[in-house]
Amino acid sequence: MEVFVARSHPVDTHVGNRLRQRRALLGMSQTDLGNAVGLTFQQVQKYERGFNRISSSRLFEFSKVLDVPVEHFFDGMGATAVAAKRKPGRPRAPEKPADSDLNTKRETLELVRAYYKIRSKSLREKTRDLIIALARD
Structure with a gap:
């Protein structure tokens, strides 16, 4: 028997x-965001x-609560995500972990x-100039 995950x-x-x-960039908790749109933090x-x-x-x-256009949520989406189709039971190439994107790392947001x-x-x-200079070395 095959188990579908x-x-x-x-x-x-x-x-x-x-x-x-x-949300994190704005310093907003999941609870704050949920309350703003009528959801629980779990949702x-x-x-x-x-x-x-x-x-x-x-x-x-x-998008209204976070003060960004709807398009913001799709920015930077790779071709793999655009071309992906969900096919149950078919193997899928492993995706990059979320932490591999510098823009989503906690350190970057802080x-x-x-x-x-x-x-x-x-x-x-x-x-900013100091950080750029340090990064060059």
């Missing part, structure tokens, strides 16, 4: 990752992991949040 569609996973990334968590597919109306609500907390525009620019 349901996997999230790569598009749902990508959209969920982008949702999580934007937000399922969306972010790609376990549940986000309807277009719900995606529109998320740095970006801290950067934008610097009130002085000139100090922010100097900080």
